[in-house]
Amino acid sequence: MNTTIFFAGTGNMGGAILRGLLNAGTDAKNIFFFDPSDKAAEAVSALGCVRVKSFAEGIEKANVTFLCVKPQIFKLVAAEWKAAASALKSEKTFISIMAGVARKSLIEVLGEKNQVLRVMPNLPLTVGKGSVGLATDGVSEETLKLAEEIFGNIGVTCRVAESLIDAVTGLSGSAPAYVFEFIEGLTRGGVKAGLTRDVALKLALGTIEGSVELVKQSGKSPSDLCAMVCSPAGTTIAGIDALEEGAFRSTLIKAVVAGTNRSKELGK
Template sequence: MNQKIFFAGTGNMGGAILRGLLNAKVDPKSIFFFDPSDAAAAAVSALGCVRVKNFAEGVKKADITFLCVKPQIFKLVATEWKNAVKALKGTKTFVSIMAGVARKNLVEVLGAKNQVLRVMPNLPLTVGKGTVALATDGVNEATLKAAEEIFGNIGVTCRVAESLMDAVTGLSGSAPAYVFEFIEGLTRGGVKAGLTRDVALKLALGTIEGSVELVKQSGKSPSDLCAMVCSPAGTTIAGVDALEEGAFRSSLIKAVVAGTERSKELGK
């Protein structure tokens, strides 16, 4: 990859993407960034990346700009960004990770002549195991492939229509919290059954990791795999029955839908 990349913001998500590029052996001198925090900037500069004094300088130097500020900051910086982009010659590519900020609003600021891609990453991206959805609306194939190449260093990618980004937020964007709750529930169950918390957590994590890998490699559906574990009148079917009494799957469905609806509200 010989493109120059600019990060407007290097918080958890922006920093994870940036570090993923470095792990993929991208030259740090080809990565520019702006962060108003001297402490945060010092940590990124220590990696060899180049700090710029403002958005205008960074976007001018780069081929691809990652917009990694918090969504509520967008309205505060929109005028500055618009003026900076107006001064540019040629076209640029922008990738926004700002949840709830529609592409049409980004295009109003960044200009219709530029490639503007909206993506939705999730928290596990910070450990190189995230998922990233790319909204395909109004974006050419070259931009999509470039984004997939970048994000492929730190997770898995999928393409969706922008109209489905709220659903992505409700599922992969929010689901890490549901998984953490699941892990905690299994751990507490183990403790209640007599295990120490350390042992219960270790067993829960190992079981989840192995189960995920089995779904990936087996080619079987989660329902088929569940049936394989449930021996007639055995311990597992007794546990599954207890989950059904608590509307386990229904609760997860409701959680994803609730997150989706909330994302739509925030987008307004």
């Protein structure tokens, strides 16, 4: 892939995508970035990526621009971005990871002549295991395929309507944190039961990795697999009962919905 890419922002998520692309073999010389923080910029420059002096310079040099600033910052930079986009002489592709910022709002700033795609990635892109939702509304098939090519080396992609991108944010965008909490909970449980922390963490990680692979390969639903583990009056059903007392699944559902609603609020 010879696409040149510009990152407007290299924070947690922007940096994760950038590093994921580098790990997947993208030439660092084909990646440009703008970050007002000299400290943050030094770290990215050390990876071989090219720092530019402005948003305008970045979008001129690259074919594809990732918009990776916080949603709250968008309103502050909209005028600058609009001026830079209006000066472009050829069509460019913009990919926004900003939660809650509608494509309509992006088009008003970046112009009708450019391709504008909303996506919601997640942090595991850094290690090539990310999940990315692509909002298809108003986007050409060519642009969608380009995005799938870019993200395909560092994760899995799903096409959804823009009306569902907030739900993607609440689920896969936020869920790595939920999973980290789950891992920590299992580890602490093992420690409380008498295991060392190192042993408990190793067992927790191995169990989760194996369980995920089993769901992928077995063709069975998570509920069916759970039933297979729960022998009558056994240890597992006792543990499941404890999870039910704590409203485990209900709490996860509420977490996804809360993240979805917050994403919607950010767009107002």
